[in-house]
Amino acid sequence: MNPDLTERQRRILARLVGEYIEQGEPISSSWLAEHSALGVSSATVRNILARLEEHGLVRQPHTSAGRVPTDSGYRFYVDGLLGARKRQRLVPELEARLRRAGTVSDLLENASQELSRASHHVGFAMAPASQTIRLQHIDFVSLDGRRVLVVVVATGGQINHKVIEPEEEQDSAALHEAANYINHEFSGLTLHEARGAILEQLRQERVVYDVLMARALRLAQTGLEDVGSEETLHVQGASLLLDGLLGELADRDRTLDTLRALVGMIEEKHRLIQLLTQYLEASGLTVVIGSEHSHPDFHAFSLVASTFQDGDRTGTIGVIGPTRMRYQRAIAVVDGMSQAVTKALEGQ
Amino acid sequence: MNPDLTERQRRILARLVGEYIEQGEPISSSWLAEHSALGVSSATVRNILARLEEHGLVRQPHTSAGRVPTDSGYRFYVDGLLGARKRQRLVPELEARLRRAGTVSDLLENASQELSRASHHVGFAMAPASQTIRLQHIDFVSLDGRRVLVVVVATGGQINHKVIEPEEEQDSAALHEAANYINHEFSGLTLHEARGAILEQLRQERVVYDVLMARALRLAQTGLEDVGSEETLHVQGASLLLDGLLGELADRDRTLDTLRALVGMIEEKHRLIQLLTQYLEASGLTVVIGSEHSHPDFHAFSLVASTFQDGDRTGTIGVIGPTRMRYQRAIAVVDGMSQAVTKALEGQ
């Protein structure tokens, strides 16, 4: 990306972005001349900055101000960071801490919490739906009236439950038997396979003669509908979003709107899930900066995400913060955490 | 409360508070003189306002501004509203809608959603811990290694699950038998009673000879620890809190801090639960206004809450918004909803 920059231009840009991220104020040519270790005067730096501005990498908030990175400028900076990523030393420690979690859900909750804490931004962790999640155990519990509670336990300690209302009334013993039958016949299959197999059996003629079996199959069919199709998303640190406001209170109208949109997204997780799913395909670490987002509500924010593996399932973890984010730190944290999560899941 | 006000003073105050809630701007003496239907001049109103100010019911943001209610002023207004509460007509409709929910958890989720939508503030619904929640069904599922997933179904479709790691390894069949035994012996008891009974049995001598039973009891003991002690809280509409900001952007330093505190609370629900539990004792509808809150973070917000009954359990629903809130509407919504929730739960 942007290979048509001289070495000197690169160095000035990197220094500018790095410093702006720290200070949050426009960087002047004289400051860069003093601190860039290039031994050139501010006038020279001004020339360089003019070129960078032509390339759309930096801009001036107003005529007599220093330069500020554009989203493209951040992109350049981040690409530089991604190229020279460091060894992660804290992975084993993180992994050990994550390993204490009982279910996958607990583990991801911890991970998102840790991401938020370490990055000072919003941390999230998503265990995506998977065709390959397996049915481990099913249970039917009679509630009052005809209503039946279905509890589905899937691999990784993932639990779903829902209430169904079958045609006929079911007593406890019958439900128990039905669960036994289903567990015996279908556990170990993926949810997808199990649904298929159940439909298949229902179509066979034997069902007509075996009332018990028919009942079990129908319960299971209703009970397994939809289960496992929703991703689960853990989000932590939403209150930290407000800190971004303090800094950027200048153009508050736009910021406040996007902020509200973001808080809304965090509340209604399914919208956020939809958005994150886009980036799942990109393997490894992904950084999406401001206007690179397809959704306008995200133009004021950046996303640092990475995938993790749980057997053949792929999930996503990451961090959401303002475009003026400490990318270096965020990338290190997300990278380390994704490795730690993958390893912790291997052990389970 | 404040019975030492003349009728005229009351009417002026009520008009002032009502109008300020609508407009959000200080109310002048001349406006009140024109709209209070008392047939007095603005000078007279000014005298009255001076008295009200002595009582601490209204205040002036600055010398040449109109009056604004203080928290005490809101209190007076709200007490008036509470005295003359209206019949609720929409209860049956709400009730019917709530009844469609499967579990109690779903129902409360719907209720909090509806509260937020109708009041335009943050809506919440809390099913508190209870000594009287009953064990309906327990299940042990073997995960990899020694780890065992315990699923506890309690009355009202409330589900808890946790992973435990017993001393000895357990195979599937043994777990199954253990669950059967526990279900047979202890289901129907409250969680509290069940825990007691299990401890009692463990102390008896028979246990020494009956390995199966001992195992079952130990699993259940570990599995039931803590279960049902946490309240569950549903919160909806956090993004609406930001709207309060737009209006009160003036004293943004304080507001922003409290806002952050509030968003944090909504994220870390246990802190909010702690706070709400205080108000549980107050039977019926409770309104807590700004500085009446014991926690300073809440001084900028008001709470309208009411309890509902689920058999002998008591839960709380309500609304959180700025002190300048449409109390009339909020009270009606919360009142109606609490009745609807109680009725919907009776039907289950």
Place this chain on the structure above:
DNA sequence: ATTAGCACTCTGAGGGTGCGACTGCTAACA
């Protein structure tokens, strides 16, 4: 007790000024 009238206070918008921060450009220089 009420009210008209008036002096007073305070806010907030509008406008002018000067300072400081940077830049872009130019001309001299290596």
Place this chain on the structure above:
DNA sequence: TGTTAGCAGTCGCACCCTCAGAGTGCTAAT
């Protein structure tokens, strides 16, 4: 040809002043 010192120019911002408008408190008359 690239670099730099110097300088003029631009802009934001803090500051000051002013003035109209809004609303009050007080007083004297009814």
